[in-house]
Amino acid sequence: MLMHTPFESPTAYNPAWRDQLFSAEAVRRKGVVRRKKGAIHREVGLSLLRAEVAARGFQLFDVGTDYLIVCHAQPITRLV
Template identity: 50%
Template sequence: MTRYDPIPAPHNPGWRNRLFGAKAAQSGGLIRRKKRDVHREIGYAALVAEVQARGFHLIECGDQYLIICHDGQMRVIC
């Protein structure tokens, strides 16, 4: 029987540092990235971990991830 290991998640700390070092991330703004870019550069699990570690909010909409770079309470109006 052959054992198949899962493909390791991508890891690109430079891309991650640029993403969360952006002016929007530092000033409580919004960051938007295509899902395919996130999956290619750092992987979904790493993105979620980074967002949670900062207390930010992550929204998936279509082919985009939206990161609300603020730890305040969030309310969706419509």
């Protein structure tokens, strides 16, 4: 099994990638955006992602090998 080791700083700040992430159709529909952790850490870094998500009033979840961005601020309840 491949283990992911997160790091705080991206190797190169990538505003175009960040802009593409937050212009996804799911963002406009107030849906869910899923991205691999490795891509997030490589392209923008977790600290920047957290700041961008918070600034938009969205929610961020760490789920296995992915980060899930819930593109609204409504309460979320785990059912099972």
